[in-house]
Each structure stands twice: as structure tokens, then as C-alpha cells.
Amino acid sequence: MNAIATASSLSLPIFCRTSKLDTKRGLKGKFGVFAVFGEELEKKNSWGTIFDVEDPRLKVPLSKGKTLDVFQALEVARQDIQYCDWRARQDVLTIMLLHEKVVEVLNPLAREYKSIGTMKKDLAELQDELAEAHRQVHISETRVSTALDKLAYMEELVNDRLLQDRSTAEVDETSSSPSTSEKSVRTERRRKPRKRLNVSGPVQSYHPNLKNFWYPVAFSADLKDDTMIPMECFEEPWVIFRGKDGKPGCVQNTCAHRACPLHLGSVNEGRIQCPYHGWEYTTDGKCEKMPSTRMLNIKIKSVPCFEKEGMIWIWPGNDPPTATLPSLLPPSGFVVHAEIVMELPVEHGLLLDNLLDLAHAPFTHTSTFAKGWSVPSFVNFLTPASGLQGYWDPYPIDMEFRPPCMVLSTIGISKPGKLEGQSTKECATHLHQLHVCLPSSKHKTRLLYRMSLDFAPLLKHVPFMQHLWRHFAEQVLNEDLRLVLGQQERMNNGANVWNVPVTYDKLGIRYRLWRDALENGAKQLPFNT
Ligand code: FES
Ligand SMILES: [Fe+2]
The missing domain is CATH 3.90.380.10 (Naphthalene 1,2-dioxygenase Alpha Subunit; Chain A, domain 1)
Structure with a gap:
């Protein structure tokens, strides 16, 4: 997403300012109401501060058809909101004055001077105008909601851009040692258009930071008391099985003796037995049986392993695991x-x-x-x-x-x-x-x-x-x-x-930005993660 794309996607439908229909309605409302009820408006001094707001369209240059940069586009969106605010006030004022007019027409004193026919005609006209005013209020509501959506969307695009700039800057900073001249080069570099996200070339080895998370590796239902689940995680072979207490454990899927895959063996009384010479390991990796030879103190690698909400989780990283496991259940x-x-x-x-x-x-x-x-x-x-x-x-x-x-x-x-x-x-x-x-x-x-x-x-x-x-x-x-x-x-x-x-x-890019930041050792990860 670049600034031009951002601005052009946002600048073209500047909804109310360029809409013929809305302008017409706005003018009709304005002249119709003010011409007929000018005196009433004068009487409404107490409402003055609410309704005495200048039409923002008079100050705003038309931007229809122009390509705006992101900041100009934000300014236009801000003006849109201002217009919505002004429009909403006019709508409310129109309805208030029309209601007053209805009261006036129905006033018993006024009735003495008017025929029933004239009153009916006045009321019918007022009813039409009220209906039109209510319709206008609904249009305004929709307009406000659209303007807010648009503003939120722009905010996201700007944030995306800032994030990408920041992530580029962080990469620059970690890849060179600081010095005064380099700093100025960096400042210059930041002013240049941002780098594109680059995911190319052979897959690199996984960054250690990516391992410091709880990872679901299997469904509980697939792990019976005497079954094993072999799997690879971060390029290492692991095997999961249940201990004597029924709790799952995850150990390296390679026997300490002569590297035979353990999952080809079996689980006996909560220990996994190698199919080659029968060595047996507990869920924390300790070898507890070595048939036909003198027992040695041997332990194979194991990782923290827990079961929660129907899934088996492991922590493959070197940092100490966090105390709580996330929840992935549906609502x-x-x-x-x-x-x-x-x-x-x-x-x-x-x-x-x-x-x-x-x-x-x-x-x-x-x-x-x-x-x-x-x-x-x-x-x-x-x-x-x-x-x-x-x-x-x-x-x-x-x-x-x-x-x-x-x-x-x-x-x-x-x-x-x-x-x-x-x-x-x-x-x-x-x-x-x-x-x-x-x-x-x-x-x-x-x-x-x-x-x-x-x-x-x-x-x-x-x-x-x-x-x-x-x-x-x-x-x-x-x-x-x-x-x-x-x-x-x-x-x-x-x-x-x-x-x-x-x-x-957007979502794919954000995943990549998050992963880049993690792998570049950013102090604060984006998106509050
Ligand atoms: S290779 Fe596993 S016991 Fe010999
Ligand atoms: Fe798909």
C-alpha cells in the first residue's frame, strides 16, 4: 500500500460535497426553512450556540477528481465529518421549527382566523415537509456512519504505513553500528519511499524468537494411553505419549543409544520403549530401563508439554514458558x-x-x-x-x-x-x-x-x-x-x-510485519501482541 494508492482510494468519492442530490436537498432545506421560519429562528436565541454553525462547504476547496496525498486525504475526511456535523444540526433545526409551525397552525387562537380548508392545506404541507425532514435525518445518519468508516479505514492505512516504515527503520538500525555520519544517512533513508515487504529466496532457519510460544501440536482425542504421535517441530523430530499419570509428555524422537526413531516402538506403563534394544524413557526424557546391560544415567531432550481444551501444547523455545496457555475454543x-x-x-x-x-x-x-x-x-x-x-x-x-x-x-x-x-x-x-x-x-x-x-x-x-x-x-x-x-x-x-x-x-501483510518485528528483535511487537 503506498501513499498514492491510499489517497486515491479515499479521495474519489468525497460523498456529500460532490453529490448533486445532497446539495439540492441541503439548499432546499436551508432556504425553505429559513425563508418561512426566519422569525422563529430569531426567537430561538437560546438554541443559537447549537445551530449557529457556519456551513463548512464555504471554506473547503473542491477536491473532486484530484489525487491527494495521505495527509490531504485525512484533512478531506475531517472536513467531511465537519460537514456531517453541520448537516445534522440543520436537520434537527428543520424538524424543531416544523414542529413549532404545526403547534402554531393548531393553536386555537389561530384557528379563529383560518378556515378549516386552509388549515388542512397548511397541515398537509407541513406533513410533507416533516416527512422530508425525517428522511433527511436518516440520510445524515448514513452519511455520518460512512464518514466514520472511511476515517477508521484511513487511520488503519496510515498506521500500516507507519508500521512498515518503523519495521524498515528497525532493520536498518540493527544492521549497522551507530555513528554520526551513518545516522544522517539513516535519517535520509527514512525520508525516501519505504521499502517493500520482501519475502523471497530460500527459506531461512527459524529465528529463536519464533520458538518462544506455546504451540498446539496434536488433538487430545488422537493421543490414547498407549499410542504415540510423532511430529516435527522447528526441524527437530519429537514424539508425544502419555505418562503413567495420563499426562502427556514430548521427548526427542531419537533414541540416545543409536538414534533409532522411538515412535517405531511402543508405550508400556507410561514409558516409551525403543524398538531396537528396548531402552525405556519417561515423559521427561529420563531413561529408566536399559535391558541386558549396566544401567547408565541417560536423559534425552524433552520440552514443556501440557494439555488444554482438547489439545496438546509444547513450548519449543529456550526462554522459560509463560504460565498460561492461550484458549482456542470456539465461542x-x-x-x-x-x-x-x-x-x-x-x-x-x-x-x-x-x-x-x-x-x-x-x-x-x-x-x-x-x-x-x-x-x-x-x-x-x-x-x-x-x-x-x-x-x-x-x-x-x-x-x-x-x-x-x-x-x-x-x-x-x-x-x-x-x-x-x-x-x-x-x-x-x-x-x-x-x-x-x-x-x-x-x-x-x-x-x-x-x-x-x-x-x-x-x-x-x-x-x-x-x-x-x-x-x-x-x-x-x-x-x-x-x-x-x-x-x-x-x-x-x-x-x-x-x-x-x-x-x-491487509491481514497477510500484518502477519508478515508481526513476524518481521519478532525476528528482528523489536522491543515492542506491533498490534499489541
Ligand atoms: S537404539 Fe534405542 S535402544 Fe538401541
Ligand atoms: Fe484458499
């Missing part, structure tokens, strides 16, 4: 219908980029959930509450990026295939999705997918339903996967996968 009223795990051959950042984007749906998911969707004239992701959480316009879909690698979304469903044009709140039924993109290795992601519904609770008891959900999830992912694999190949060969970001790329 109350939802029932979990499917929990699916998939190993995908793409880097987790690329998969997150894909999941945080909805604009691709009518082009990519033409055989599945977006079949028959029309292509909207404008797609936007709005974030009124926090920087990483918001809703898609024009789709009834709320979405959130939850650091370090989660995407939560709620999809409003009215009729199958009819998603457009409503907010999730207006929909009676919803589907909630959780995607966890665990960084397995530079080219592999372990995807944990959980799907919940706030309707049809009995569906989960229908035989084979799990298989159907899995089939559907795989179909959707396959539509994405062939594209993301192509991106990965090009990225490895030097292409920037964030070469030309546009408005609807």
Missing part, C-alpha cells in the same frame, strides 16, 4: 464436529499467508465452497477492534490471526453458497474454524484443523461424518496447495511472494 454455543491433522509440503508462513486471504476464494475454490460466487467489485478486510482481528467486506466472515501461527474464522451461513452481502451477526447459523500451522521444517507444515458449528449438533453422531468433513477439508486445501507450492518454488528461486500487496492483503 459458546458451538459444537466441535471435526478435528483433522494434515502434513503439508509447504513452509508454514506461506500457508498462513494463504489462510489469511479470502479474496482468492472466487478464483481458487471454484469446485468447493466458493462455487458460483461472483467476484465483488471491492474486497476489504476491516479491523475495527484490533489490528489482527476483523471482518471481510462483502463476505459474512470474521477472521483473526492469533500469534504465532493460528487463524480463527467464523463464517455466517444463511443458505449454502450464499455468503455475500451479510455480516456474521445477521446470519442465523455459523461455522467456526481453527487452523494451526505448526512450523515442522522449512518446507513442511503440520496443519491442525478444527471445525465447529452452532447448529445441527446431532450431525457429529452420524456415522462417517468425520470422513466426509476430512474429504471436504482436503478438497479445499488441495485447491490452495497447488498454488502455494508454485509460489514456494518461485520464492526459493528469488521471487517476492509479497511483491505488490493491495487493500485486501
